[in-house]
C-alpha cells in the first residue's frame with residue numbers, strides 16, 4: 001500500500017476493513033493533541049486523534065474537583081500559535097478555574113473544527129510497529145483499530161491517576177472520589193464527614209472548599225508541601241501591561257526563558273543581600289501570588305544551592321506559623337524534607353487558615369500511618385475516623401504512567417517499551433525512543449514538561465515534530481529513529497543537568513518516588529525551556545543529528561552523535577560569550593586585554609564571604625609584590641596555600657581570581673595568599689617563575705605573621721598560574737626549600753609544544769583558543785627559552801616533587817599537556833591525583849557560582865589540599881561564613 005505521507009501532500013483517512021488508515025495517529029485530545037491535530041491537518045497529513053474521554057480538554061476534562069485551577073497565570077497558559085486566537089479569548093481571572101479552562105479548549109476545538117477528527121470514548125490499548133510496512137498498528141478498545149505511519153502520544157504527564165495503596169478500599173461502604181477522575185455531576189458534601197487523603201496540589205486546592213461544605217473534614221497528610229497564596233483576582237497590571245504592549249515580544253521571551261514564563265534571569269545571589277533585603281524580596285513574591293516569580297526571582301542561587309534555598313524554607317515556615325493557630329499543626333504542615341521548589345510548590349486559597357476551622361482535623365501520617373480502610377472509615381495509628389466520603393487526592397503516576405498504560409508498545413524486533421524502560425525511561429530529547437521508529441511523545445520523560453509552563457513546552461514539541469514530519473516527507477524519508485549513541489548522550493546530559501538544581505534531592509513525583517515500585521530517577525529535563533529549544537533547533541541545523549532516516553527511494557541518512565557534550569551551564573556560558581561577539585583577546589594588545597579582563601570580571605558574582613580578606617606586600621624576586629590574603633572564619637593558625645592566578649603570564653592580578661580564592665578558602669578551611677607576580681611584556685621570562693618561587697619562600701618564612709601554621713606551605717595555580725605553581729615546586733626542591741606539602745595545578749601550562757590533540761580538538765570555540773595561547777607564549781617567552789623547565793616544567797626533573805592534584809578540562813587546548821604532566825609525575829614516582837573534568841572548558845572550575853557543575857571539582861581540590869596538609873579531607877561545617885556548600889559537594 002503506498003504510504004500516504006510520502007505519496008501525497010494531503011491525504012484522507014480511510015477505513016480498510018476494520019482498520020482506519022491514516023498518516024498520523026495522535027493519542028490524547030488535551031492541550032497537546034488539539035494543537036497537533038490542527039498543525040498536522042494544515043501540513044496535509046491525514047490524522048485521527050483517539051481520546052479516552054468524552055470530549056476535549058485532557059487534564060481539564062478529568063480534574064473537576066472543587067477548587068481546580070491552573071497554577072501558571074492564565075495570561076501565560078494558553079495557545080500562542082495564532083495571534084488571532086490569542087486575541088479572541090480573554091481570561092476572567094489571574095488563575096482560571098477548571099470550568100473556564102475547559103470552555104477554552106471547547107472554544108479552540110470549535111474554532112478549528114477539530115472534533116470531527118477525534119474519536120472520543122476510545123482508548124488505545126496497545127501499539128505495535130510493523131517493520132515490513134513501516135507503520136504502527138494501534139489496538140483500540142472501541143471501533144476500528146488504527147494503522148498509521150507516525151504514532152504520537154499526547155497522552156499527558158499527569159493523566160494516569162495513582163491508585164490508592166491502602167488495604168480495604170473496596171470494603172468502604174461510603175462514597176469514594178478521586179480528584180483526577182472527579183464526577184461530572186455535582187458531588188454533594190454538605191453535612192457529611194469527609195476524609196481527604198493526600199496534600200499535593202489537588203488536595204491543597206480542594207481542602208478549603210471541602211471544609212466549607214463538610215460537617216467534618218479529616219485531612220490525612222503524609223508529606224507536607226510548600227503552599228503559597230495565589231491571591232487570585234484580575235490579572236496583575238504589570239504583566240498585563242507588558243503583555244498588551246508587545247504580545248509577540250512577551251511570548252518570545254517566554255519561549256526562551258528557563259520556565260516558559262517571561263521572567264529575566266535573577267542575578268543577585270543570596271549572600272550579597274542582607275536579611276532586610278532578602279525579606280523584602282520574599283514579601284514581594286509572597287504578595288505577588290505567582291509560582292514562577294517566587295521560584296525564580298528571589299535570588300540567583302535559590303534553586304541551585306542548598307544554603308540559598310534554605311533561607312526561603314525558613315521564611316515560609318514563619319508564614320505558616322503566623323497563620324495556623326495551633327503550633328503543633330503548624331509544625332506538621334511545615335515541610336522540612338525537601339528544598340523549596342525541588343517539589344512543585346502549590347498555589348492555595350486559604351489553605352493554611354483552613355486548619356483553624358473547628359471542623360477540620362489534620363492527621364500526620366508520619367506519626368500515625370494509615371493501617372486500613374474499613375467499611376466505615378479510616379484507621380490511622382491507634383485512631384479510627386468514621387467518614388461518609390473519602391477523597392483520594394493522591395496524585396498521578398506521572399510522566400510515564402499514561403505511556404506505559406498502553407501495553408505493549410512494541411518497536412523494532414518486537415522489543416517492548418516496558419522492557420526497554422525497565423530501569424527507567426530512556427529517550428532522546430524526551431520525544432523519541434531508539435528502536436521505536438516514528439513514535440513521538442509530547443512532553444515525554446527527558447523533556448522540560450512538568451518543570452515548565454506546559455503550554456510553551458507543548459507548543460514547542462508539537463511544532464518541532466510536525467515540522468520534522470513535513471521535512472521528512474519532502475525529502476522522501478518514511479522512517480525516523482533515534483540512535484543509541486544519541487539517546488545515551490541525552491541520558492548523560494540529563495544527568496549533568498540534574499546536578500544543576502536541587503530537584504534530585506527530593507523524593508517526588510518528578511522522580512517516581514510517589515509510586516511504590518517505580519524506578520527512581522529525575523524524569524523531567526532540568527536544563528530549562530530556552531536551552532532545550534536551542535538544542536532541538538541545533539539537532540535540525542546539524543542534519544538531524546542523532547537520528548537515522550530511511551525511505552524507499554532515498555539513501556539512508558544518519559548523522560550519529562551526541563548533541564550536547566558540554567556541561568549544561570558551560571554550554572550556556574559559551575553561548576552567551578558567543579553572542580557577545582567579542583573581538584579576540586589577542587587583538588586587543590596587552591593593556592587593552594587587561595582592561596577588558598577587569599571590565600569582564602565586574603559582571604561575575606562576587607565571591608562568598610570568608611573570615612577576613614586582607615592585602616599586603618611581600619618580597620618577590622626583584623622587589624615587592626602585592627598579595628591578597630583570604631582567611632577562614634575559624635580559629636587559626638591555618639595551613640597556607642600560596643596561589644597564582646591565571647592570565648597567560650600577561651593578564652590578571654592578585655584579585656582577578658577572587659571568587660575562586662574565597663571558595664577554596666571556605667572549602668579547605670585554609671588561608672589562601674594570592675600573589676601579584678610580575679607580568680609580560682613588561683617583565684618577560686623568567687620573571688613570573690622567579691617571583692612565584694620567591695613569593696612562596698617569603699610566605700613560608702612569614703607564615704606565623706600571616707596567622708598561618710608554620711611549616712610546609714601548599715601551592716596552587718590556574719592556567720599560567722598552574723605553570724608557576726608547578727615550576728615553584730621544582731625550584732623549591734632544587735634550591736633547598738621552602739618545604740611544599742602539595743601542589744594543586746588547575747589546567748596548567750606545562751609544555752611549549754602545541755602538537756597534542758587537545759590543541760587541535762579545542763583550537764577554537766572554548767574561549768581560550770590556540771591562537772590566544774600562541775600570543776601568550778610570544779609575549780612571555782622567546783622561542784630559545786621555551787624548553788627551560790622554568791616555563792616548560794614537563795621538561796624538568798620530576799622526581800622528588802610534592803604530591804599533586806592535577807585538574808584538566810575536556811574542552812581546553814591545555815588539556816593534554818596537563819594530563820601529560822600528571823602522568824609524568826606519576827611515572828617519576830610522585831603521588832598524583834587527577835581530575836579530568838568532562839564537559840568543562842578552561843575557565844569552568846574558576847567560574848564560581850556561574851558554572852555550578854564545577855562545584856564538585858572544587859570540592860575535590862579542597863579535599864586534596866586538606867589531605868596534603870595532613871588534615872581530614874572533609875571539612876566539618878563550623879558556622880556562618882565557613883560552611884562548605886554541602887549539597888552540591890555531595891554531587892561528587
Ligand SMILES: Cc1cc2nc3c(=O)[nH]c(=O)nc-3n(C[C@H](O)[C@H](O)[C@H](O)COP(=O)(O)OP(=O)(O)OC[C@H]3O[C@@H](n4cnc5c(N)ncnc54)[C@H](O)[C@@H]3O)c2cc1C
Pocket residue numbers: 027028029030031032033050051052053057058059060061063068069070071072073077122123124125154155156157158159202402405406442443452453454455458
Ligand atoms: C490539576 C492540574 C492542574 C494543572 N495546572 C497546570 C498549570 O497551571 N500550568 C501548567 O503548565 N500545567 C498544568 N498542569 C499540567 C497539565 O497536565 C498540562 O498543562 C497540560 O494540560 C497537559 O496537556 P496534554 O495534552 O499534554 O495532556 P492531558 O491534558 O493530560 O491530555 C492527555 C489526554 O490523553 C488521553 N489519553 C491518555 N492515554 C490514552 C489512551 N491510551 N487512549 C486514549 N486516550 C488517552 C487522556 O484521557 C487525556 O485526555 C496541571 C495538571 C493538573 C492535573
